[in-house]
Each structure stands twice: as structure tokens, then as C-alpha cells.
Amino acid sequence: MYNIDTTKESFKKVHKKKRNIRQGFFLSLIRILGFSGAITLFVILLFVFYNGFQVLSWEFITQPPLEAMTRGGIFPVIMGTILLTSLCMLIVIPIGVVTAIFLAEYSKPGYMLKSVMMSIYTLAGVPSVVFGLFGLGVFVVMLNFGMSLLAGSITLAIMILPYIISTSEEALKAVPYSFREASLACGATKWQTIRKVVLPTAMPGILTGAILGTAKVSGETAPIMFTAAAFFTPGIPRSLFEPVMALPYHIYVLATAGTHIEETRPIQYGTAIVLITLVLGMNLLGIIIRLKQRKKRAW
């Protein structure tokens, strides 16, 4: 027989204190590390805003650059990024969604599906600079598009394709099987079921993926560096075959290649503020749509 009281006492005196110290230490460590993401974001935003807020004005976003880009605004740069990403999305969304429909609805498990999936994952892992080089070789040189809006958009589209495919596929797969069953039992064909029930139900999910994809694309530098981005253009491109300025590339150029690197520091950070705002805004929109959808969903 052992003495219960003694056991209790011994736990109190010997172990409890030691345990509490260790537990407290790891708990605080986890707390601090847990906030590291938030702290990093805060520091970056603070740093960029501190360095760039002085150039922010209505003119900054509505006027073209002046005097070798040391003064004036970044209007063509903003428009360039908007044009590049819009055109890219116009190209990639139909292709990505159709591929996702094939994968989620029509493909049968087996060797074919596995290799297609493997290719998509691998494509997603290719560094963006490789896409840039590919775009340069194929669209700019071989197809003779030149450094242009079109070449850049297609290159960006290829880069973001696996992301659009996988987010769309997930959205399609999240549609309950019972909806498909109900539709088929009403005498719908498979395609009617997809078009009238599955796609509309998956649409908010597909849209969220597309918006987050747009946010990703708008910040990419490497793929457009070789294919679309110009050091300077006086205005908005008038055709698909003209080069454009773009926010990420503009920051890179001002910070590394100009003759007035120090002078244009505030403009560099101002441009970064615009880019960050654009990306965060789109991410926020994506999150809002997702939350709204989750609330509405009753199945």
C-alpha cells in the first residue's frame, strides 16, 4: 500500500515548480513566434510607408513620370500592371477552369490522371525566372511578339496556370456529390449537370482563386522582366505588341539601374506602397468573398 498523501506532496514540491518553469518558457516562446508573421508584416508596412508616404498624392497616381523619372507620377506604371494582370487572367481563367473541370469531373483515376497531376505540381514548382526565359525565347523571339504586353501576359498566364487549376479543382470537388446525383436523377446529362449545378455552386471558390492569383501575378517581376517590361514609356500602350511599364519592375529599375538612385528613393517606396495596396486589397477581396460564401453555405 502506498501513501496517497505523500505522493501528492512529492508532486507538489519536487515536480510542479520545475514543470511550471519549463512550461512557461515554451509557452512564451510559442507566443512570440506565433506573432512573428504579424510582426514581420507590420515592420515591412511601417518601413515602406515611412520611406514612401511623402510622395503619395493624387498626382502621383494620375501623372506620368517627369524629368528622367525623378519627379512626377507613376500612372503608366500602374496602368501597365493592371493591363498585364487583366490580360493574363483573361487568358488563364478559361484554360485553368476547363482543365479543372476535366480533372475533377471527367478524368478516370489511372496512369493518365497521375501524370497530368504530376506535371501540374511540377509546373507550380518551376522558378518564375525560368518562365521569364521561356517567354523570351518563345513569345518574344520565336513568335516575334517582341517585348510586349501580349508576350508578358501569356508568360504570366503560364506561370499562374497551375495555381488557377488547383484552386478551381478544389472548388469543383467541394460541390457535394448529392447535387450531382439530384441533377442526374432529373434526367440531366453530365455536361448539363456541370454547367447548371456544379459550376454555379463552385463559382465563388473559383473566383476567390482567380483573385488571389491576380494578386500573385501583379507582384511578379522575373517573368515580365524579359518579356514585357519597359524601362520607360511615355504613356499607356496602344497595342498588344507594345512594351509596358509595371510596378514591380519599376521599383527594380529605379532602385538599381537609374542614374538617380538615391534621389528617387521616395518614389521607389511610393511605388511599393501602391503595389502593396493593390495586392493586399485583392487578397482582402478574396477573403471577403470566401467568408461570405462560407456563411451562406448551408450544406
Added chain:
Amino acid sequence: MVESKNIFEIKNFSIWYGNFQAVKDINLSIKSNRITAIIGPSGCGKSTLLRALNRMNDLIISSRATGQMLFHDVDIYDKDTDVIELRRRVGMVFQKPNPFPSSVYENVAYGPKLRGIKKKSILDGIVEQALIKADLWKEVKDKLNDSGLSLSGGQMQRLCIARSLAQEPEVILFDEPTSALDPISTAHIENLLQELQKTVTIVIVTHNMQQAARISHYTAFMYIGELIEFGDTNTIFVNPVNKLTEEYITGRFG
């Protein structure tokens, strides 16, 4: 009861999932404008047999059928069968109410729209008639544009019945339609089935023996893929021939 003809004749019919035989060599006739219940313990193949009647089993890649399944004397497992038209004529209501995430109106108009009916006035009429027949019209006539998913469980199931009725089927298959519902909604749907049976043939799979006894004219008892006994519901429940049937009905296993 007036003599009724066989709408389905099932002859030496089996269904396989890969190497597993889920339904074993079944012979059974289903009379038109009657309620036929299929009962049996879980996994006995009753749902599989039900889903064979409008070829919903086709959706399972590894499934295949042998034997004959005659619908109006035509084998529906024939190569030339128009499965889409078959499913229009043989509708289905599922265990869990599954309205589409669209309005009450759109849910009911879904089938007719698939068949190319576009005129609003015609669609309005079909929707109203189907909802009246499903005994849901009074409850939803002022909220036809509300989401079908905003209704109560029992209402959702009646909406699914209305959706099926709108395609003007000859047969409706019910796969445990009340197992997810409360007793009041269940009673409501049982009454509805007895009303519907005047115009459509009903085949119902149920776990609930009292339900089969209450509403059906014919009962089939299945056990491990085999049809053990089939006959008048009265005979099956009062004077079962087979010992297994008796044991199941009296609740000795299940």
C-alpha cells in the same frame, strides 16, 4: 384493388462492384400505380437494387449488371437505352434532402428547363402544379424566390419530391426518404406518398418496417444481396413464409 400491370420486370438480375456481388440473381415484378417497399438490414443490397431501376449505379465506375431489367418490356441495360430519358421517366428522391442551392422556383423548374421549356407562363404552371402535388404550395407560394436550402428538413424533402414530379415521371424511386426527418414530417410524407401513388408508381427503400407495413402494397425482403421473400405487404407481415423474413420482421435481427 383493380388489376395492375407490371411496369418493371426484373429477371435473373445481378449487380457487381468489381468482384463483389451486391445484388444476387433477383426475380421481381413491380406493379404500376402501386407502392412497392424494399426492406432488409443494412448492406443487403436494397439501395443498390433501387438505384439499378434508373441506372444511377452507372455512376460507380466499377459496377456492372447482368440479367434483365425490363421497363415496359424493354431492357434498360441494353446498349441503345437512352439513360437520360430513362431517368426522366424514373425519377428519384434521396435519403438526405438535396435541393440545389438555388430558389424554390428554380429547383422545381430544373427538369422542365432541361427539356427546353423556356416560356415563363408554362414553367409557372408546371412549378405550381408540382408544388401542389407535393403538398408544399401553400407553405412556399409567397417565397418562391427564397433559397431551397432555407426550408425545413421536411419541406426540403417535399421540394425534392416536387422537383421530381415536375419532370412528369412514371415512377419515383425513394431511397429511405424519411430517415433524416422527424416523426411529423415523416407522417406528412407518408400521406403524400399514398396520394401520389394514384398517378405514379412508387418504389421505396426503407429501414423502417412500420413504414413499409403502413404505406406499401407489396414488400420485398432482401438479405445479403438475395431476395428472400416478395409478396403482398399483408402476407409478408402477417404470414411470412420464410423463417428469415419472420425473424427480421419480428425484430430478432436488423
